[in-house]
Amino acid sequence: SSADDRTTIRRVERRIAAMVRASALVLVLATGLLCAGSLLPLVAAQDNATAAGDEIPSSAPKNFENLSEAQTALREKLLANYDRGAQPPYVPPEDEDGENATEAASEPTLVEVGINFHRVLDVDVVRSEINLLVWMRFIWTDERLAWNPDDYNGLDKMWFWVEDGAGLSETSEIWTPDLELWNMKESIKKSFSNSFASVSSDGRIFWSRPGHLNPVCKFRGLSDFPFDKLSCVVEIGSWSYSGKYLRLKPFEYAGNDGFSIGGSETSGEAFTEFKLDNVTAELVIYPPYPADPLADWPVLLYTISFERSWQPYIRGYLVSQMIFNVIGFACFWLPVQSGERLALAITAMLSAVAADLVVVSKLPSAAELTWMQKFSLMSQVFAAYCVLEGVVISYFYFQTASDLVPAYLRLIFSGVRRRHPSGSRARKRKDKTGSGVNLAASTDTEASFGSGVSELEDSANSSDNHFRAPSLRPRDADDFQHRRQIKNNAYWKRWATTIDDISRVVIPTSYVVIVAIFLAQVA
Numbered sequence: 001s002s003a004d005d006r007t008t009i010r011r012v013e014r015r016i017a018a019m020v021r022a023s024a025l026v027l028v029l030a031t032g033l034l035c036a037g038s039l040l041p042l043v044a045a046q047d048n049a050t051a052a053g054d055e056i057p058s059s060a061p062k063n064f065e066n067l068s069e070a071q072t073a074l075r076e077k078l079l080a081n082y083d084r085g086a087q088p089p090y091v092p093p094e095d096e097d098g099e100n101a102t103e104a105a106s107e108p109t110l111v112e113v114g115i116n117f118h119r120v121l122d123v124d125v126v127r128s129e130i131n132l133l134v135w136m137r138f139i140w141t142d143e144r145l146a147w148n149p150d151d152y153n154g155l156d157k158m159w160f161w162v163e164d165g166a167g168l169s170e171t172s173e174i175w176t177p178d179l180e181l182w183n184m185k186e187s188i189k190k191s192f193s194n195s196f197a198s199v200s201s202d203g204r205i206f207w208s209r210p211g212h213l214n215p216v217c218k219f220r221g222l223s224d225f226p227f228d229k230l231s232c233v234v235e236i237g238s239w240s241y242s243g244k245y246l247r248l249k250p251f252e253y254a255g256n257d258g259f260s261i262g263g264s265e266t267s268g269e270a271f272t273e274f275k276l277d278n279v280t281a282e283l284v285i286y287p288p289y290p291a292d293p294l295a296d297w298p299v300l301l302y303t304i305s306f307e308r309s310w311q312p313y314i315r316g317y318l319v320s321q322m323i324f325n326v327i328g329f330a331c332f333w334l335p336v337q338s339g340e341r342l343a344l345a346i347t348a349m350l351s352a353v354a355a356d357l358v359v360v361s362k363l364p365s366a367a368e369l370t371w372m373q374k375f376s377l378m379s380q381v382f383a384a385y386c387v388l389e390g391v392v393i394s395y396f397y398f399q400t401a402s403d404l405v406p407a408y409l410r411l412i413f414s415g416v417r418r419r420h421p422s423g424s425r426a427r428k429r430k431d432k433t434g435s436g437v438n439l440a441a442s443t444d445t446e447a448s449f450g451s452g453v454s455e456l457e458d459s460a461n462s463s464d465n466h467f468r469a470p471s472l473r474p475r476d477a478d479d480f481q482h483r484r485q486i487k488n489n490a491y492w493k494r495w496a497t498t499i500d501d502i503s504r505v506v507i508p509t510s511y512v513v514i515v516a517i518f519l520a521q522v523a
Contacts, residue, residue, distance in 0.1 A: 084172060088143060108241075108243065108245045108246050109246050114260065117132060129217065134212075136211065140177060159199070160197050177238060188213070215235075224522060233304075235300075236248075273312075284298070352383045400488050400489045400492075402484070
């Protein structure tokens with residue numbers, strides 16, 4: 001019937017509608033699965049890029065209104081999650097296929113070191129210290145600070161602050177190598193100023209600071225003072241990181257490895273005692289300590305040579321000492337009766353000693369003798385000879401005795417003979433049968449002291465009732481008491497004249513020869 005047909009038609013329609021809905025649901029699910037499968041590689045690539053610290057490429061880089069906004073955005077990005085206490089990651093070099101090698105991924109950080117020597121401020125040989133005005137430069141690479149300049153309006157350089165010479169300082173922003181002056185008087189962290197570190201877009205960092213380099217030196221070449229060329233070795237290396245973590249390399253600049261000299265209008269020296277002569281840099285690797293046999297210690301040795309201005313020492317000290325010696329030699333031509341002879345010789349000697357004291361104050365108190373000290377010692381010996389020669393000449397010139405036996409010794413032996421006359425005669429009788437040697441000796445003794453005793457007796461008789469030895473009482477040149485004294489004095493005057501004549505020729509000539517030898521050593 002018609003009613004049954006309509007019921008059948010409705011059932012068919014409902015089945016068709018259910019089948020259509022099921023087909024649509026299956027199509028939607030298939031489409032979703034297909035889309036998910038195509039997105040999975042992209043998500044994985046993004047996750048890998050994020051884990052490696054690289055910037056996710058953007059098809060449309062953001063444009064900043066000005067350079068300041070670009071710097072602010074870049075600073076926030078680079079310093080986000082940046083650890084100043086961790087060393088920069090090592091990025092192996094690319095192979096021929098353009099892929100980075102995976103082996104040796106624990107290579108140490110390479111730091112290039114360069115020093116620009118601006119000026120020599122002070123060289124203190126007494127305290128073994130020098131003070132140099134230099135520009136210290138460190139260069140290394142930190143991949144954590146790399147970026148794409150196209151994403152930041154073409155910005156290819158950034159600056160980050162470093163305080164107190166260390167990345168872990170309170171206000172420092174990036175990691176820095178802990179290079180230190182090993183033979184330091186003052187740490188370079190304190191003697192150098194704070195400054196910004198310049199970072200390029202590839203992560204290469206250039207950190208330059210001006211300051212004072214104050215090492216303690218083991219000077220070489222001081223033996224030729226004041227014609228010396230001093231040299232001092234400066235030792236720079238990491239104090240905490242061994243060679244397993246940090247390596248050093250001299251920075252090549254203007255054809256020099258690890259150093260440069262001058263470069264500005266205010267560099268160099270003028271009206272100073274020392275000038276920079278030469279600089280060399282050498283990489284030295286110290287062997288490991290027994291506690292860590294795999295950790296060597298690389299350092300850079302800078303050998304710095306200084307040239308001294310020797311002209312002030314020639315004008316002020318060397319020529320002065322030679323003049324004082326010549327003045328001392330002039331005493332050989334002064335008459336003995338002149339009291340200024342000895343005074344001039346003593347003054348010349350004291351002047352030479354004073355000049356030597358000034359020079360000694362500029363040198364360390366060491367066992368070694370410098371060229372100037374040897375010359376001063378020689379000069380003082382000649383000055384002392386002038387004084388001693390004047391004393392000897394004066395003694396001979398006023399001598400009246402027949403020999404050089406002092407009067408007080410004659411007086412002593414005379415008193416002994418007077419107190420023991422019987423003992424002397426008994427000894428003569430006892431040795432009467434002998435060879436006669438004792439008798440002859442006694443006779444010679446009486447003869448040698450006879451003249452002296454007679455002189456003493458004559459002097460005692462003419463004095464004011466008390467004894468004065470001739471060598472102890474004041475007298476004039478012609479204060480003779482008898483003809484024997486006149487004869488003896490004439491004899492000793494000939495000796496004095498002979499000594500003066502020899503000194504006038506030998507001493508100045510010897511002095512000229514010795515001075516020529518000294519000057520030839522440093523010519």
